[in-house]
Amino acid sequence: MSTTDVPIPVANPREPLYRRLPVISHFTKSVGLQRGMLVAGLVLTGAFVLTALFAPLLAPFGFAQLSDADGSFPTQQAPGGKHLLGTTVGGYDVLSRVIWGAQTAILVIVVAVAMSIVAGVVLGLVSGYIGGWLDRILVVIADAVYAFPSLLVAIVMAIVISGGQSSLVGGIFAAGTAITLVFIPQYFRVIRAETVRLKAEPFVESAKVVGASNIRIMTRHIYRNATRTLPLIFTLNASEAILTLAGLGFLGFGIEPSSAAEWGFDLNKALADTTSGIWWTGLFPGLAIVLTVVGLTLVGESINDLNDPRLRGRRRTGGKNPAPVETAATAAEVRNP
Amino acid sequence: MTTLIDAPPTDADGLLPAAKKSTGGGLGQYILIRFLLIFPTIFILVTMVFFLMRITGDPITAAMGGRLPEDQLQERIQAAGYDRPLLVQYFEYLGQLATGNFGRTLTDNRAVVEMLSTYGSATLELSINALLVALLVGIPLGMVAAHCRDKAPDAVLRVFAILCYATPVFFAGMLLKLTFSVWLGWLPVAGRARTSSELALTSLEAPTGIYWLDALRSGNMAALGDVLAHAVLPAVALGLLTAGIFLRLVRTNVIGTLGRDYIEAGRSRGVSEYRLVTKHAYKPALIPIITVMGLQIAVMLGGAVLTEKTFEWKGLGFQLANYLTARDFVAVQGIVVLLAIIVAVTNFIVDIVAALIDPRVRY
Numbered sequence: 043m044s045t046t047d048v049p050i051p052v053a054n055p056r057e058p059l060y061r062r063l064p065v066i067s068h069f070t071k072s073v074g075l076q077r078g079m080l081v082a083g084l085v086l087t088g089a090f091v092l093t094a095l096f097a098p099l100l101a102p103f104g105f106a107q108l109s110d111a112d113g114s115f116p117t118q119q120a121p122g123g124k125h126l127l128g129t130t131v132g133g134y135d136v137l138s139r140v141i142w143g144a145q146t147a148i149l150v151i152v153v154a155v156a157m158s159i160v161a162g163v164v165l166g167l168v169s170g171y172i173g174g175w176l177d178r179i180l181v182v183i184a185d186a187v188y189a190f191p192s193l194l195v196a197i198v199m200a201i202v203i204s205g206g207q208s209s210l211v212g213g214i215f216a217a218g219t220a221i222t223l224v225f226i227p228q229y230f231r232v233i234r235a236e237t238v239r240l241k242a243e244p245f246v247e248s249a250k251v252v253g254a255s256n257i258r259i260m261t262r263h264i265y266r267n268a269t270r271t272l273p274l275i276f277t278l279n280a281s282e283a284i285l286t287l288a289g290l291g292f293l294g295f296g297i298e299p300s301s302a303a304e305w306g307f308d309l310n311k312a313l314a315d316t317t318s319g320i321w322w323t324g325l326f327p328g329l330a331i332v333l334t335v336v337g338l339t340l341v342g343e344s345i346n347d348l349n350d351p352r353l354r355g356r357r358r359t360g361g362k363n364p365a366p367v368e369t370a371a372t373a374a375e376v377r378n379p
Numbered sequence: 380m381t382t383l384i385d386a387p388p389t390d391a392d393g394l395l396p397a398a399k400k401s402t403g404g405g406l407g408q409y410i411l412i413r414f415l416l417i418f419p420t421i422f423i424l425v426t427m428v429f430f431l432m433r434i435t436g437d438p439i440t441a442a443m444g445g446r447l448p449e450d451q452l453q454e455r456i457q458a459a460g461y462d463r464p465l466l467v468q469y470f471e472y473l474g475q476l477a478t479g480n481f482g483r484t485l486t487d488n489r490a491v492v493e494m495l496s497t498y499g500s501a502t503l504e505l506s507i508n509a510l511l512v513a514l515l516v517g518i519p520l521g522m523v524a525a526h527c528r529d530k531a532p533d534a535v536l537r538v539f540a541i542l543c544y545a546t547p548v549f550f551a552g553m554l555l556k557l558t559f560s561v562w563l564g565w566l567p568v569a570g571r572a573r574t575s576s577e578l579a580l581t582s583l584e585a586p587t588g589i590y591w592l593d594a595l596r597s598g599n600m601a602a603l604g605d606v607l608a609h610a611v612l613p614a615v616a617l618g619l620l621t622a623g624i625f626l627r628l629v630r631t632n633v634i635g636t637l638g639r640d641y642i643e644a645g646r647s648r649g650v651s652e653y654r655l656v657t658k659h660a661y662k663p664a665l666i667p668i669i670t671v672m673g674l675q676i677a678v679m680l681g682g683a684v685l686t687e688k689t690f691e692w693k694g695l696g697f698q699l700a701n702y703l704t705a706r707d708f709v710a711v712q713g714i715v716v717l718l719a720i721i722v723a724v725t726n727f728i729v730d731i732v733a734a735l736i737d738p739r740v741r742y
Contacts, residue, residue: 075534186423189674189726191681194715201708202431285547289685292549294704309549313689316553317568319561328550335545343541 080344086337142303153218162229170237213297277342491713501694512618521629543623632664673729
């Protein structure tokens with residue numbers, strides 16, 4: 043079994059391009075339960091993305107709509123009839139807000155993950171490549187932030203950016219930036235560790251010998267090699283971003299209900315309803331969060347397992363798989379609030 | 380490189396340069412270096428929180444802006460010294476922290492430190508209860524999953540672990556509340572205890588603040604039952620979040636140790652499979668749990684804020700949520716810094732315990 047320790051690249055370079063794309067190559071590699079998990083994750087994530095994209099078409103009403111041609115919406119109406127999932131205490135339509143909430147969630151994910159990848163990758167490359175006191179300081183700072191409850195970091199950032207209350211664009215950027223600060227250390231650590239390892243590789247040495255500048259070595263030679271694991275961290279962080287956004291919203295740092303729909307904020311409002319037995323205002327936004335996070339986690343974990351030959355299920359091989367190791371999937375899980 | 384994310388911060392390469400060089404260093408040296416590392420961590424967090432919170436302006440405008448006329452606002456800002464240069468305020472703040480002064484809240488003018496003594500025990504109690512739930516659920520289920528590896532129970536438990544992770548604590552709490560308090564009426568909806576038992580417990584001599592401990596000490600069985608009934612739902616909501624992580628850790632580690640030679644040797648001597656899993660393979664699999672528990676303390680405190688708000692559990696997190704709503708950012712800053720110190724110190728303790736148990740942790 044010693045050969046299995048050598049990482050096998052997931053994509054075979056001789057296959058046509060579409061089969062080498064991240065998720066598709068993983069799909070063709072998967073088998074049995076693992077394929078089921080990947081497919082289930084893809085279906086849930088696909089549903090989430092489609093809902094977000096087509097929210098204006100899918101939602102029966104606007105997220106801040108309180109009345110239509112027939113007059114004002116009833117408040118706290120049980121599911122059924124015109125309002126399929128009922129209405130909230132404020133008279134919003136629950137179904138519409140759940141659907142629009144997907145749009146807010148996806149915007150925050152994109153903003154947060156894009157910003158943290160850029161910042162984390164740049165800092166990681168520079169810190170790992172240059173080394174010295176700069177590296178030391180950045181590592182200590184990253185570790186300090188990393189060890190701190192991520193929700194509290196996000197709260198502090200949310201206060202900084204918006205003072206709490208905000209419009210749609212402002213709110214999305216506030217939440218996105220708050221989550222960014224939480225994620226930067228994660229990207230930073232991964233990229234820095236890879237950079238430190240790659241710096242000692244012969245090809246970097248050769249590049250130096252032929253006279254390539256430090257910038258060129260960093261941006262072309264190391265960057266290309268150090269960023270292979272990013273798609274995986276992306277999926278894992280996307281789910282964490284949703285949970286952090288929901289946590290912020292639940293604490294009242296959401297986006298105002300008149301500017302956008304946000305699941306966490308709706309759950310905050312629904313908390314008071316539970317004691318009187320009103321379940322529909324909380325259940326549906328909550329389920330939306332759970333299903334989205336489950337979907338993203340399943341995709342992320344499947345990719346993680348399939349990238350690791352020791353965890354990948356095989357079609358028909360004799361003998362048992364060697365012991366699996368703890369991987370990035372569990373690590374991200376460990377971090378979650 | 381992925382393993383790096385797993386490692387607790389103290390294990391990351393580069394963080395302990397001094398410790399790394401001294402490969403022969405003893406436990407005492409390790410503890411000392413690890414202890415000294417608490418201070419830069421706290422210092423960085425305090426500095427970050429202070430400057431971030433002040434970028435937006437002074438706390439008085441944030442709390443009272445719009446409610447007070449402009450001249451009164453300026454007067455109060457001046458009285459509190461928020462009009463001085465930022466660096467002067469920063470060093471004054473550091474000096475105050477060093478003497479244990481975390482500031483006073485703006486809205487109700489209480490010392491932040493006093494809050495730790497009043498509400499800290501509630502958060503501690505919640506965390507202990509949740510940790511108990513997490514261990515009681517996570518470890519046995521992890522062993523079951525490892526034993527039934529790649530069979531149906533393993534798949535079910537894997538989905539369970541993902542669900543634990545994917546459900547926000549406040550949503551889990553809400554569902555538990557709806558089911559067990561509102562519909563079934565078995566358990567109380569919110570709070571830490573009935574007013575009567577709360578009175579009985581706080582009037583005790585030298586109360587620990589951990590209600591079930593106080594009830595046990597005073598032998599007040601009625602209060603104990605009441606306190607436990609209140610504690611169940613919050614503990615389960617917060618505990619399940621961590622239980623999923625423990626489950627997976629135990630599973631992978633037990634599977635790892637089950638493949639070792641000494642297990643094979645035990646098997647050949649006729650040790651039963653049950654005993655192999657619960658005795659032989661299980662103990663070495665516990666070490667990573669202790670390490671991960673350090674990280675979990677940060678996670679739990681974050682989760683405690685949300686759980687306490689869901690169940691009106693009057694702890695530090697509940698207070699934090701209240702001050703957030705009131706936009707009292709002096710109080711928020713104070714509590715956040717307080718929590719930062721708690722996290723840094725508990726991480727230190729966990730690291731020391733891990734080093735005592737497993738000598739490989741010491742470099």
